Amino acid sequence: MKTTPTIIILVATFALLCVAAAVRQSNAIHIVNDTDEIHLKINTSTQTAPLVEIATSGTTKFSLPATGIVPVAYGGTGAASVSAAKTALGIQSGSITNAADGTVTNTFATAFSSAPVVIGVQTGNGTTTTNTFTITASNFVWNAGAPSKVLSWVAIGAP
Numbered sequence: 001m002k003t004t005p006t007i008i009i010l011v012a013t014f015a016l017l018c019v020a021a022a023v024r025q026s027n028a029i030h031i032v033n034d035t036d037e038i039h040l041k042i043n044t045s046t047q048t049a050p051l052v053e054i055a056t057s058g059t060t061k062f063s064l065p066a067t068g069i070v071p072v073a074y075g076g077t078g079a080a081s082v083s084a085a086k087t088a089l090g091i092q093s094g095s096i097t098n099a100a101d102g103t104v105t106n107t108f109a110t111a112f113s114s115a116p117v118v119i120g121v122q123t124g125n126g127t128t129t130t131n132t133f134t135i136t137a138s139n140f141v142w143n144a145g146a147p148s149k150v151l152s153w154v155a156i157g158a159p
Helices: 005-021 082-089
Strands: 022-024 029-032 037-042 051-056 059-065 091-097 103-107 117-123 132-135 139-143 150-156
Touching (some): 091 103, 139 150
Antiparallel strands (some): 051 059, 103 139, 132 139
């Protein structure tokens, strides 16, 4: 196969354009196209704390600490712990064993604003039973129809 000088020049030009399009600067990464420049800073030495910042044409469009609590407005939970994040997202979970009559009432640690969706997996006692749930914003009553059943559950709803 014969390679023409024109193809070699085109490939070399394309490679140089790619290198020029994303250039590492001393304190950021700059991505440039024909009409705009996007500036991305990540944990630069000029910052007093780790930072992620995106700027276009010199105007910061998005900025947040790279460590710590990420606000809900930027896709975080606004929480500092797993427990608080679950609460902020409206997620609670647990495991309960029903009583001799086959029922148990579970009160949520934090009430929901309306009745959540409760998903459960039942184990124990080998007997197949029909499960019924009565769900409110503050609790659910589970009737497994037989004693000694264990329910692992997750509730998802509006906090």
